[in-house]
Amino acid sequence: MATTKLWGGRFTAEPSEYVQKFGASIEFDQLLAEEDIQGSLAHVQMLGDQGIIAKDEMSSIQTGLKQLQVQLEQGDLTFSIDNEDIHLNLEKALTDLIGPVAGKLHTARSRNDQVALDMHLYLRNRLNELLPLVQDLQKTLVQKAETNVETIMPGYTHLQHAQPISYAHYLLAYYNMFQRDYERLTFNLQHTDISPIGAAALAGTTFPIDRQQTADLLDFKALYHNSLDAVSDRDFILEFLSNAAILMMHLSRMCEELVLWSSQEFNYIELSDTYSTGSSIMPQKKNPDMAELIRGKTGRVYGDLLGLLTVMKGLPLAYNKDLQEDKEGMFDTVNTLMMSLKVMKGMVETLTVKKEQMKHATVHDFSNATELADYLAKKGIPFRQAHEIVGATVLKCIQQGKFLKDITLSEYQAISPLIEADVFTALDPVTAVKTRDSLGGTGFDEIRKELAQAKADLQL
Numbered sequence: 001m002a003t004t005k006l007w008g009g010r011f012t013a014e015p016s017e018y019v020q021k022f023g024a025s026i027e028f029d030q031l032l033a034e035e036d037i038q039g040s041l042a043h044v045q046m047l048g049d050q051g052i053i054a055k056d057e058m059s060s061i062q063t064g065l066k067q068l069q070v071q072l073e074q075g076d077l078t079f080s081i082d083n084e085d086i087h088l089n090l091e092k093a094l095t096d097l098i099g100p101v102a103g104k105l106h107t108a109r110s111r112n113d114q115v116a117l118d119m120h121l122y123l124r125n126r127l128n129e130l131l132p133l134v135q136d137l138q139k140t141l142v143q144k145a146e147t148n149v150e151t152i153m154p155g156y157t158h159l160q161h162a163q164p165i166s167y168a169h170y171l172l173a174y175y176n177m178f179q180r181d182y183e184r185l186t187f188n189l190q191h192t193d194i195s196p197i198g199a200a201a202l203a204g205t206t207f208p209i210d211r212q213q214t215a216d217l218l219d220f221k222a223l224y225h226n227s228l229d230a231v232s233d234r235d236f237i238l239e240f241l242s243n244a245a246i247l248m249m250h251l252s253r254m255c256e257e258l259v260l261w262s263s264q265e266f267n268y269i270e271l272s273d274t275y276s277t278g279s280s281i282m283p284q285k286k287n288p289d290m291a292e293l294i295r296g297k298t299g300r301v302y303g304d305l306l307g308l309l310t311v312m313k314g315l316p317l318a319y320n321k322d323l324q325e326d327k328e329g330m331f332d333t334v335n336t337l338m339m340s341l342k343v344m345k346g347m348v349e350t351l352t353v354k355k356e357q358m359k360h361a362t363v364h365d366f367s368n369a370t371e372l373a374d375y376l377a378k379k380g381i382p383f384r385q386a387h388e389i390v391g392a393t394v395l396k397c398i399q400q401g402k403f404l405k406d407i408t409l410s411e412y413q414a415i416s417p418l419i420e421a422d423v424f425t426a427l428d429p430v431t432a433v434k435t436r437d438s439l440g441g442t443g444f445d446e447i448r449k450e451l452a453q454a455k456a457d458l459q460l
Helices: 017-023 026-049 055-073 086-098 100-106 111-146 167-192 211-217 227-232 235-261 289-312 321-350 355-363 369-378 383-400 409-415 423-427 429-434 444-458
Strands: 152-157 160-166
Touching: 026 055, 026 086, 026 100, 026 111, 026 211, 026 321, 055 086, 055 100, 086 100, 086 111, 111 167, 111 227, 111 235, 111 321, 111 444, 152 167, 152 355, 152 429, 160 167, 160 355, 160 429, 167 235, 167 444, 235 289, 235 321, 289 321, 355 429, 369 383, 369 423, 409 423, 423 429
Parallel strands: none
Antiparallel strands: 152 160
């Protein structure tokens, strides 16, 4: 008994039901339907123009494919596991529409270069959607920073108060992280914008195809120059997953701080109710669930990256069925990244900054200790010696239950006769922030320069 599969000419038996289900990918690769039709339209145009198929055959196939596009847009296309994947499902649907001439569409191509083409098209489209989302978040950070240039907060190392900084300086640190993410994703386009169609199964084809025409019809900037590489390359997806993992890591770090800073212990910010949830048992709770979800979903994206790296690590050239595992992680990461960027933008845009609470934290701490050491160094005391003097002074303050600002001038002059009344100005956290005007520092004027450059870059 012959098999009914489109690839089944040399087979005499159907796969068992569970084998068929295990091998099928239509449950997830139907997300490539639009790209598959788009690629087929370009391929059949080239076949007709090159005289590989007749013009009337080309027109019939094009008409059928466009009908499938309409059905897809209207949600009227149905897919079956019996046809394994998106390619065979669409070929079967096309055959049902226009008859056996649909079989000529597959001339001079394989599912190997066809699926590679679909994924290049899909990821190129998604990258062009993701890049504006990254910039939207950057714009929100810049806008929030503009209203908080002189908002003073503790800067941390080891999660301990280190030195006072501007909250705008903090926000611009993330702006710069996301700028590197933007640049990485932009470069990712370079390796995604390459056409593999025409490589066929692995060795090219004997038909007189024009790969450049197909690439031009699909607006690709380059072509693969090795057919083996064309069908087996998934570097562009690995680059995307790697770039996405780094971007999610940046989002997660910021979410960790949103969670911490919205707690009662810090109380530096309050997240909008829109991006918070309550407790089913504790009426007072306002939980930063969206921040926690982004933090949690970062591990999901890491898993997608490691999954594909593991799939690829032992594959011989060219196509292997293992490569069916390259899609779900990519789809999942695209969706996770898009949603995370949108949610983060909304959280930053709507959060309330508790400026007085932030400033209060810089007054009741020792984050101005470096200012005192710098003050002594400017008076001529070697910095190492100044550091030791200030360390001993801090210890004494801790033992006495007070802060550097609470020490009297006479007490300071007993520590060093070089200390004058201007020491209290130097110890003021506003002064400490304002005067750190080295390039890239937290000084107010330096921040305004960085904001102006960011706005120019974002065309705000």
